[in-house]
Amino acid sequence: MSRNDLGFDTINLGHGSGGLMTRDLLDHIIFETFNNPYLNQKHDGSIITVDGELAISTDSFVVSPIFFKGGNIGELAVNGTVNDVAMCGADPKFLSLAFVVEEGLPMEDFVKIVDSIKKAADTAGVQIITGDTKVVERGKGDKIFINTTGFGKVHPKANISSNKIKSGDKIIISGPVAQHGMAIMSQRDGLEFESTIESDTTNLNFLVKDLLDVFGAKIHLFRDPTRGGVASVLSELADDTNLGIKLQETEIPLDDQVAAACEILGLDPLFVANEGIFITVVGAEIADEVVKLMKKHEKSPRASCIGEFTSEHPKKVVMHSVIGGKRMVTPLLGEQLPRIC
Amino acid sequence: MSRNDLGFDTINLGHGSGGLMTRDLLDHIIFETFNNPYLNQKHDGSIITVDGELAISTDSFVVSPIFFKGGNIGELAVNGTVNDVAMCGADPKFLSLAFVVEEGLPMEDFVKIVDSIKKAADTAGVQIITGDTKVVERGKGDKIFINTTGFGKVHPKANISSNKIKSGDKIIISGPVAQHGMAIMSQRDGLEFESTIESDTTNLNFLVKDLLDVFGAKIHLFRDPTRGGVASVLSELADDTNLGIKLQETEIPLDDQVAAACEILGLDPLFVANEGIFITVVGAEIADEVVKLMKKHEKSPRASCIGEFTSEHPKKVVMHSVIGGKRMVTPLLGEQLPRIC
Incomplete structure (x- = not known):
C-alpha cells in the first residue's frame, strides 16, 4: 500500500480510533513521511538526550482558511513553534505534532499538509519526534487543527528576559508588518479582495542564532x-518593564500593497498579525550593528530600528508620526479578525 | 479583578485574540491558578534544565461529553499525558497546555476544567510550564479540546523497548478493563444508560516509578x-515482536457492572478504551513478584497476570476462554465509539 492509496478519499472517524485504520494512516502517511529514529520507535512518546537548558513552547494552529497565499496550516504549525522556541534564545531541534481532524477532510488535503510540515521541518532543521491524531465528527471541528510543541537548547550566549530592558534600549523589527494577517484576510469568506499579498510565514531560528x-x-x-500584532507586543512590554516606548512611524517597514489593503479595510497595520518577523530589543550601543547584520540576512533585508524605550512616559507607547505629530498606541481589547494563526 | 469576575459569562472570540481580553483571561485564570516560576515568565515558552534522557509525549483530548462520571476533559488531559510519559519508563515533571475553545463555552465550565487540571497536575507532581489558548467560532469546534505535551527524565534503571520482549515473557495488567470507555458510553447522547460506572482516569507515574x-x-x-483497548495494544505487540500471545480469559479483571453494560451493548470489553490502567511485559522470573507489589499499591489492587508471549503462533493473539475453548483476538478496523479520550 502506498501513501496515496489508503482506500479512503477522506479522513473518517475510524482513522482516529486507535484500531487498524489509525495504524494504516500512521504507517503509510505519518511514519513514511517523517521517517526518523525517534518516531520509528512507535511508542507512546520519544526519548531525546539533553544536557543543559531546554526551551519549550506550544501552540495550537486553527487558521482559516487552511490553505492561503504563501502557505498553509501545516507549515504555519512548524514555523510558528520553531520561532517561539527561537524567541526564547534557543535552537529548536524537535517538534511534537498533534492533529485534530474533522471527519470528511479530503485525504489529499491531509497529505498535502503533512508534506508541507515535512518540508518546513527540514528547512528549519527540526525533527518530528512524537505525535497524535484525533478525528472529530463533521461539524465538531473545522477541517484540521494542529498543535506543535517545540524543544531546543538555549544558546550558550543567550540571556533573554524583559527584566534586562532599560531606558535607551533600541527596538528593531526584522521586516515589514501585517503581511500574514492581510494575506489571511484577503481570502477569508465574506472579506475576499484581489491582492497578491502573501503570508510571510518562515522559520527565523537561523537568523536568531546568528x-x-x-x-x-x-x-x-x-x-x-503574531496575534495582536506589533502594537500588542509593545504595549505588553511597556507594561511589564514600567518604561515608555517611543516609535518612529517612518521607520516601520510596510509594503505598499499591505498598506493600501489596511486602509481600505480601516485597519491599523500595527495591530495586524505577523508570522515571519520578530522584534528584538537591544542595548543602544549595538543597535546599528544589529540592523546592519540583519539587512544582510536573507530573512530580514528590510530590518529597521523602529524606536526605543524611555523613562519619560512609563507604560505608554507613543507613535511619532510622519508629519511630526504624536499619538498613543493603545492595545486592542479583542482582535479585528479571529483565527489568524 | 478576581478569577470569577472577568466580566464575561462565556468564552468569546476576543479571548483568543492576543489582545487585552486574552491577557485578562491568562492573568486572572491561567497564571493565577498554575502560578509557578516557569509560567510566570509569560514568555513565548519556558526553559527547563535537563541532564540526560528526556521522554516526551503529546496528546490532544477531544472527549465528549467534557464532564463525565469520574472525571472531566481537564484531568484526562493531565493524566493521559502523564501516563504516556510514564509508559516510556520516565518520571513526568512538566506539561505544556494548549486549549482550543469553542466560542460560547460557559466561563464557569472553563474555570472548572482549569481547576481540575491544576488538581490533577498537583496530584501527579507535574507543573504546567507553558501554554496557548485559541478560540474558534461557534460550530467550528466542540466546547473545548485540550492538548498536553509532557516531559520527564527517563528512570536510570529503565530499559523499555518492545525489542526486549521474548517468548515466555508475562503480560500483567494493572486493573480492571473497559471502565473509562463504558463510563463515557453511558453518558453519550443517544446511548445513555443507567449505571454508576466511573472513568478510571488517574495518574500511574508513581506506580511505574516504584x-x-x-x-x-x-x-x-x-x-x-487507551483507544482501541487491550486487544489493539496486544495485537500491535504481537505484530511488532513477531511472537504470539496467549491470553487467559479468567485472569482478565473486569467489574460485573462493566461486563453487564458491555453485554447489553454487544461490546467486547477487550476493545473498550481505558485510562487508568496499563499493561506491562516482564521476564517470567519476576512476574509473581511484580503482581505482588502491584496488588499492594493503591493504584493496582486488582493487578493480574493475564497471559504470555509464545513462539507458537507468531503475530496472533489467542484467548483461552473460561470453558476451555480458544478464539483469535483480531484487531478492530475502527472503534465502536469515537472521541473516548
Whole structure:
C-alpha cells in the first residue's frame, strides 16, 4: 500500500480510533513521511538526550482558511513553534505534532499538509519526534487543527528576559508588518479582495542564532508579534518593564500593497498579525550593528530600528508620526479578525 | 479583578485574540491558578534544565461529553499525558497546555476544567510550564479540546523497548478493563444508560516509578491500552515482536457492572478504551513478584497476570476462554465509539 492509496478519499472517524485504520494512516502517511529514529520507535512518546537548558513552547494552529497565499496550516504549525522556541534564545531541534481532524477532510488535503510540515521541518532543521491524531465528527471541528510543541537548547550566549530592558534600549523589527494577517484576510469568506499579498510565514531560528553568536547577552529580548500584532507586543512590554516606548512611524517597514489593503479595510497595520518577523530589543550601543547584520540576512533585508524605550512616559507607547505629530498606541481589547494563526 | 469576575459569562472570540481580553483571561485564570516560576515568565515558552534522557509525549483530548462520571476533559488531559510519559519508563515533571475553545463555552465550565487540571497536575507532581489558548467560532469546534505535551527524565534503571520482549515473557495488567470507555458510553447522547460506572482516569507515574525502582530492566514494556483497548495494544505487540500471545480469559479483571453494560451493548470489553490502567511485559522470573507489589499499591489492587508471549503462533493473539475453548483476538478496523479520550 502506498501513501496515496489508503482506500479512503477522506479522513473518517475510524482513522482516529486507535484500531487498524489509525495504524494504516500512521504507517503509510505519518511514519513514511517523517521517517526518523525517534518516531520509528512507535511508542507512546520519544526519548531525546539533553544536557543543559531546554526551551519549550506550544501552540495550537486553527487558521482559516487552511490553505492561503504563501502557505498553509501545516507549515504555519512548524514555523510558528520553531520561532517561539527561537524567541526564547534557543535552537529548536524537535517538534511534537498533534492533529485534530474533522471527519470528511479530503485525504489529499491531509497529505498535502503533512508534506508541507515535512518540508518546513527540514528547512528549519527540526525533527518530528512524537505525535497524535484525533478525528472529530463533521461539524465538531473545522477541517484540521494542529498543535506543535517545540524543544531546543538555549544558546550558550543567550540571556533573554524583559527584566534586562532599560531606558535607551533600541527596538528593531526584522521586516515589514501585517503581511500574514492581510494575506489571511484577503481570502477569508465574506472579506475576499484581489491582492497578491502573501503570508510571510518562515522559520527565523537561523537568523536568531546568528544574532546570538555575534551579540550574545547584549540582545535583551526577542518576541514575535503574531496575534495582536506589533502594537500588542509593545504595549505588553511597556507594561511589564514600567518604561515608555517611543516609535518612529517612518521607520516601520510596510509594503505598499499591505498598506493600501489596511486602509481600505480601516485597519491599523500595527495591530495586524505577523508570522515571519520578530522584534528584538537591544542595548543602544549595538543597535546599528544589529540592523546592519540583519539587512544582510536573507530573512530580514528590510530590518529597521523602529524606536526605543524611555523613562519619560512609563507604560505608554507613543507613535511619532510622519508629519511630526504624536499619538498613543493603545492595545486592542479583542482582535479585528479571529483565527489568524 | 478576581478569577470569577472577568466580566464575561462565556468564552468569546476576543479571548483568543492576543489582545487585552486574552491577557485578562491568562492573568486572572491561567497564571493565577498554575502560578509557578516557569509560567510566570509569560514568555513565548519556558526553559527547563535537563541532564540526560528526556521522554516526551503529546496528546490532544477531544472527549465528549467534557464532564463525565469520574472525571472531566481537564484531568484526562493531565493524566493521559502523564501516563504516556510514564509508559516510556520516565518520571513526568512538566506539561505544556494548549486549549482550543469553542466560542460560547460557559466561563464557569472553563474555570472548572482549569481547576481540575491544576488538581490533577498537583496530584501527579507535574507543573504546567507553558501554554496557548485559541478560540474558534461557534460550530467550528466542540466546547473545548485540550492538548498536553509532557516531559520527564527517563528512570536510570529503565530499559523499555518492545525489542526486549521474548517468548515466555508475562503480560500483567494493572486493573480492571473497559471502565473509562463504558463510563463515557453511558453518558453519550443517544446511548445513555443507567449505571454508576466511573472513568478510571488517574495518574500511574508513581506506580511505574516504584516498579522500575525494584525491577529495573527486567521490565520490558509499559503500554496504556487507551483507544482501541487491550486487544489493539496486544495485537500491535504481537505484530511488532513477531511472537504470539496467549491470553487467559479468567485472569482478565473486569467489574460485573462493566461486563453487564458491555453485554447489553454487544461490546467486547477487550476493545473498550481505558485510562487508568496499563499493561506491562516482564521476564517470567519476576512476574509473581511484580503482581505482588502491584496488588499492594493503591493504584493496582486488582493487578493480574493475564497471559504470555509464545513462539507458537507468531503475530496472533489467542484467548483461552473460561470453558476451555480458544478464539483469535483480531484487531478492530475502527472503534465502536469515537472521541473516548
